[in-house]
Amino acid sequence: MMPPPALQDYRKLGVIGREDIAAATVLVSMAHRQCEEQPDLLAWIGFCLALRSVRDGHTCVDFDNIQEWAAGIEIGATGAPDWPLQPTTWLASLRAVGSLVGDSGSRCPFIIDGHLFYLARSLSEEQDIADVFMRDSCRHVRVLLGGPGTGKTTKIAHDLVERFSVLPAEGTWPRLGLAAPTGKAASRMTDVLRQRCIEVGASPSVVTAVTSEPARTVHKLLDYNPSRPQPFRYHSSNRLPYDIVIVDEASMLSSSLMYHLLIALADDAEIILVGDPDQLASVDAGTVLGDIASFRSSHFSRHPLHKRIEELKIIHRAKDAPGVLALAESIRAGDVAQTLTVLQSGHTDIQWIEPTNARAIEELVAEIGSHAKRLQGAAEQTDLDTVLRIQQELQVLCAHRGGFTGVSQWNASIETKLGIPPATSWYVGQPVMVTRNCRSLALFNGDVGVIVRSDDSENRFEAVFGQPGQHVRVPVSRLEDIATVHAITIHKSQGSEYQHAIVVLPEHRSRIVTRELFYTAVTRAIKKVTIVSPQDVLEAAIKKPIRRATGLIERMS
Secondary structure: OOOOOOHHHHHHOOOOOHHHHHHHHHHHHHHHHHHOOOOOHHHHHHHHHHHHHOOOOOOOEEHHHHHHHOOOOOOOOOOOOOOOOOHHHHHHHHHOOOOOEEEOOOOOOEEEEOOEEEEHHHHHHHHHHHHHHHHHHHOOEEEEEEOOOOOHHHHHHHHHHHHHOOOOOOOOOOOEEEEEOOHHHHHHHHHHHHHHHHHOOOOHHHHHHHOOOOOEEHHHHOOEOOOOOOOEOOEOOEOOOOOEEEEOOHHHOOHHHHHHHHHOOOOOOEEEEEEOOOOOOOOOOOOHHHHHHHHHOHHHOOOOOHHHEEEEOOOOOOOOOHHHHHHHHHHHOOOHHHHHHHHOOOOOOEEEEOOOOHHHHHHHHHHHHHHHHHHHHHHHHOOHHHHHHHHOOEEEEEOOOOOOOOHHHHHHHHHHHOOOOOOOOOOOOOEEEEOOOEHHHOEOOOOEEEEEEOOOOOOOEEEEEEEOOEEEEEEHHHOOOEEEOOEEEHHHHOOOOEEEEEEEOOOOOOOOOOHHHHHHHHOOEEEEEEEEOOHHHHHHHHHOOOOOOOOHHHHHO
8 A cells, every 4th residue: 555645745854754654654555455444644644753753762652742743844834734733633543543553452563552652562661661660669679870970880889898798698699780781881880890899998709799790781681692583581581690780871771672671680689770861862762761860859759769769969070170060060950041151151171162263173173183193102102001091181072973063074184184194094093993892802882992003013003992001902903893083973972081072063953962962072071171062053952952752751650
């Protein structure tokens, strides 16, 4: 069955995509062969929106806020495509296609739940997440929230040391599973947790018990293998063997991955979620930590989850950069006026440059080029600790990958200043990032290194990864998925920190430039942050929090 021609008008406006129309056509054709139902245009749009929702980070379509999906439609304008704002209008069209749309509990591919419209699998996963969290009045759940540098890992280490310092009567400590969304975060989690345990005075036996199993990605913890009929080895019928599971950087966990983790927990296992709900959310659908964080509000003071949430607010990182701290807080609060006040207050640790200020841009580019040359000089001397320290001193963070203000353009400009010929594969002082996990080398997506000459030959190159005092050298011949990172995207910087972070926003407003993106970028800075952005783009970012349609809060409350 062919979709109505008018559906293409909505595709051209960006409301739906070509792939959404194709998938909806398959489903409608199957239904039509069974009962010859004829969906009207609104139903077709609704199906496409539901199929697109996951791609846009939503778990459902929220008909109470349907105008947010309107994209380029001027609602009410003469000649504009029809776009009803009343949920009942949409729901009536969808319910008319009974072979595809049902209520919660039915076996239809699309489900209506109140004014929310789901793909059946998304609803099922969301219901199971709520059920696991609310089990036994949330006694098995603990949530630790806090911004960068508030001491979340130190708090976890202190609590674990206290718990592990007394051997249980049965003679064994609880088995601890450590996890994070990415390989880089997992690797850092193990190292930092071990160091924090030592700092708070743990005995060697307790340190060993706490870190007996290294942190892994959540996929690795669940033993994910897409080639198996059941991709996850651990699931509802084969539970994880841990008494306590701690997940760091939990804001990056998608709804679907959180579902797979929760259903794999043993019934008596404790789960501890650690993260910052104000940072960037998962690339995939859902904002589970953000939804959970809503229960810290006094509005939910009588809810069992409220007392299971602890929030750390004192920032220890960047304590010598009061401007950076004030800027981060004003952005987090969504206060445009206060943000502008901070930016214009004369703090020496903050610089704001309008792209039209050619002289300031030229000086900034010269500073970035000077840093790149210092890195190159240190790499020539092969003082590896100095190389890694200089690399972490300054980083350009871009909102976009392409375009005039994007990563590609900045990388090319810096390499031109260094005199690097185009298409050069490797050169001394080249900062590089691993873009896909390589377990054979113990390198993970997001790990950053610097190219140096091999000790064996000046014509051979190696990459040095790690931290000053703890690094490894890898021949470039063994590196496969690598990108040059004089500049990186803000998304890729999450979890890292730099002495000076240079944040470059686009020249025009962009849907991906949100409050959380801006906040994440600013909070990468330890001593100084430089913002390159027009005022209107900056203001639009602060006013635009990530809003993802989910029903998890209502489902748990």
